[in-house]
Amino acid sequence: MEQDKIGKFIAKLRKEQNLTQDELAKKIGVTDRAISKWENGRGMPDISLIKPLCDELKITINELLSGEKLNKTNYQDKFEENILNTIKHSEKKINKIKLIFKTTISFILLCFIIFITLFLVDINRIKNNKPVLFSTWGYTYTPAIDLHEKEIEIAINDYLSEKLDSESTHHKNEKGFASFRIYLLNEKKKNLHYEIYAWVLEEKYYLENNELKKDSGSSIPYKFIVEFIDDKYIVTDSRIPRDGNLYKADMANIFPRSVRNDMNKVYMDGTIEKLELNIQEQVKLYFHK
CATH class of the missing domain: 3.10.450 (Nuclear Transport Factor 2; Chain: A,)
Structure with missing residues (x-):
């Protein structure tokens, strides 16, 4: 999915409709920064916004995903191509979410291991009747x-x-x-x-x-x-x-x-x-x- 091409296409159609980024944003219920982000190729509209955006720009979803106006000859070919591109784009997003999830879980596990290690060290010092300054718990222990x-x-x-x-x-x-x-x-x-x-x-x-x-x-x-x-x-x-x-x-x-x-x-x-x-x-x- 060519985000740069789609972004330029959105900007071109918006200007043809004599709409500012702010005006288009209000019509579909987003911020002007979101419109700017799409037009600069730094993101794509959420799936729930694609239909309202296409209605305002007076194009089909197939044309939006193609980044250009389509004629009858290449409409079907582009339609199939866009379906495949959408599937690939979705897979990338899913993989990114999986990576974030795995990283978060790994970080939580690491913090837990550090916490348990500090706790066991403190407990060992208590058993040996040694004074401990509990950074873990926020109070002092005097044996x-x-x-x-x-x-x-x-x-x-x-x-x-x-x-x-x-x-x-x-x-x-x-x-x-x-x-x-x-x-x-x-x-x-x-x-x-x-x-x-x-x-x-x-x-x-x-x-x-x-x-x-x-x-x-x-x-x-x-x-x-x-x-x-x-x-x-x-x-x-x-x-x-x-x-x-x-x-x-x-x-x-x-x-x-x-x-x-x-x-x-x-x-x-x-x-x-x-x-x-x-x-x-x-x-x-x-x-x-």
Whole structure:
């Protein structure tokens, strides 16, 4: 089927009818871009549009498919030729649809295989009690605390206690307390190097006339670096976001997106309340109150 020839034929007949592309398009219920596409040989009218188009151009379907006016002598020959060309054109369209279908199915299967592979890798890490950042699911998984993680928690607690004790005090018997929630424990080197993302609540208390009073407090997100050195876990570094206009940028640089999303709920999901209760227990034990 010669699309270029048919397109030029449509354009010629349209002009003979003194019709613009837009006017012809409105008569048969299509857009002027469709008419332009046909006339430039970049497509053919849908089968449902062929009869209305022929009626407007005052030609037969056989003439449209031939791309020329026909006389009685060659009408039958062209008719048979057009039938064969139409069958071939239809077969090409069917084959194209089959190819698109096969490509789509192959892509879906590939995505499914990748998804299952990631899932199995994550499941394997869970079984081995390793922390997993689920890119597949969009949330973090923290495994049940084992011996190493318990020791890491102790190391963080010691680090925070030493930090608070080293800070200047305003009262003679002032003492600082800390409580934290770990959001993600990221193992960089098996049992040797960890990145821990946590929210830390710190408060300072003192006794005055045998009455317990609060001096100060802070609620801060932390990134801790914990390493296994000389047979024990110690915090070798820590980072917190800066205040003011730098806070948002620092949060994005320091914390993974999933951790940031969870930390955004820290004042709504009961985290602060639980940390506060833990500090109050520490305060009572220390001051015997």
